[in-house]
Amino acid sequence: MNNALLSILPPHKLKVVEAALQQTFGTPAVEAIELMTRGLSPALVYKIQVNGKAYILRLVMATNELVDPAREYTCLRAAADAGIAPAVLYADADAAVSICAFIAGPPIWVGLPDKDIQLKRIAEKVKDIHALPLFPPLINFMEGMIAFRDRFLETKMFPESATAEHFRHFERIRSVYPIHDELVSSHNDLNPANVLYDGEKIWLIDWEAGFKNDRYVDLAVVALYFAANEQHIDTFLTAYFGEAPTALQRAKFYLMRQVVFLYYGTIFLRMAAEMKDTHDQDMKVPTLLEVKKMMSKGEVNLGSYEGKILYGKMLMQEALTEMRQPQFEAALALLH
Template identity: 90%
Template sequence: MNNSLLSMLPAHKLPAVETALQQTFGTPAIEAIELMTRGLSPALVYKIRVNGKDYILRLVMAINELADPAREYVCLHAAADAGIAPAVLYADAAAAISICAYIAGPPIWVGLPDKDIQLKSIAEKVKAIHALPLFPPLINFLEGVIVFRDRFLEMKMFPESATAEHFSYFDKIKAIYPINDELVSSHNDLNPANILYDGEKIWMIDWEAGFKNDRYVDLAVVALYFAANEQHIDTFLTAYFGAAPTALQKAKFYLMRQVVFLYYGTIFLRMAAEMKDVHDQDMKVPTLLDVKKMMSKNEVNLGSYEGKILYGKMLMQEALTEMQQPAFEASLALLN
């Protein structure tokens, strides 16, 4: 094994990585290694080259109730067998190490610039995920959001009054949303870093958050990152359902979208709080559309404190604005 690998990998993982390489390729030697910086997972992801070909080496660094390699690899294998995820060459839950095929290609918005084609292609892939045999369970998603909410509030970034209205609306959703009615195999984190395009087809990666969940979670996450307006949402949902969505389907999507805003909002704000102790208390920030435009111009870096707190505040603000609209109460009424 060359020095670059020895120097880049955590020392306590080296013996297990050597075993993985030996069993997979018949040699522990690699020709190149590069730490991949995309994504928000604490797992360490490397592109390695063995025998002239690139692969992805993924090391889970902390195993807990949310990050469980045993559950992750069940989801990963099922998705890979269906041609949704890249081929799995090695996956050892005890060692928390996996090796998968590497997917090369441009970002999906570059490879598939036509928005209708892009949304329809992603919808078909999400539909394929949801058609897989049910993934292992993890948590009632709405209960999970409460856990994230409480951990966020414990950090005391802002006075509780700053987000009290947000979470009072969430309580209304939780009280009525039929979270167990449409459980499917769900990825649960379909952000742009986890959707790859090789020039011919789309691949979904990073199955750490995969578990049996409400179908609208994946739909809402995709819409957060890829749908800029109502027309985009209609295109995406119509492609997913195979027909124009019903009023009930629209209502479930609308409500879960607000939950996803709050879920990711608390995550980004907590990550910001881990980087700095004092925070600007103003919760008013640019809108989702404005922030997306800023990101397209590389004016927002989600890896920085400034990017995380801006994005987190924006998501919280977006949820509150939407939940103050007549459509919110109308959607709740449809679920009664």
């Protein structure tokens, strides 16, 4: 084992990493190692070089009711076998260690700057995921949202009255949404950090949140991160369904979009609550489109407290704004 690896890895992971490297490459040594930027997952992701070639080493640092390496690796292997995820060289659920091929290339918005082409290509990839044999189950997404809501309320960041209308409308969605009707293999976290482009092909990584879920969760997550307006959403949904979506499909998407706003909103606000004890009580912040523009200029850092609370408030605000629209009432009525 070389000193570079010893100095950067968590000490309690050294032996299992050595074993993984030995089994995969016939040596426990690496020529280079670099900690990659973390996403929302607490897993540690490293770019390593062995025999002159780059790979991704991923270490799951803690397991719980939502984080299960066995489920993650089942989803990962299925996606890799289908050419959706990078090749899997090693994955040991007991050790919580995986090694995959490294995908080099520009960010997707650079490699595929034409928005219509970008959205159509992503839609094709989402269709590929949803066509896989069903992933293992985890949670009913609506019930999971209740748990996230309750954990957010426990932080007491704001008076309950500040988000009472948000969650009242969520209960209206939950009362009519047919959550068991369209279950598919689902990635559930298709944010830009997990959508890679090698110059020719899109690859999807980080399958920690993968499980059998409602198809509209993936569609709503992609729209959150990649669609800036209704035209983009229409392009994406039409590419996914192979034709213009029906009124029922639009209604399901619209309602799940609000749930996804609330889901990520509570996540970001809870992360902000872990960083400070007191918080600005004003819930009015820039819109989603405005925040995206700020992020493109480097004016918002989601790793900071300020970035997390801004992004969380914005998502909560977006949900409430849309749930006050006539389209929301029409979608609810269609599902009754």
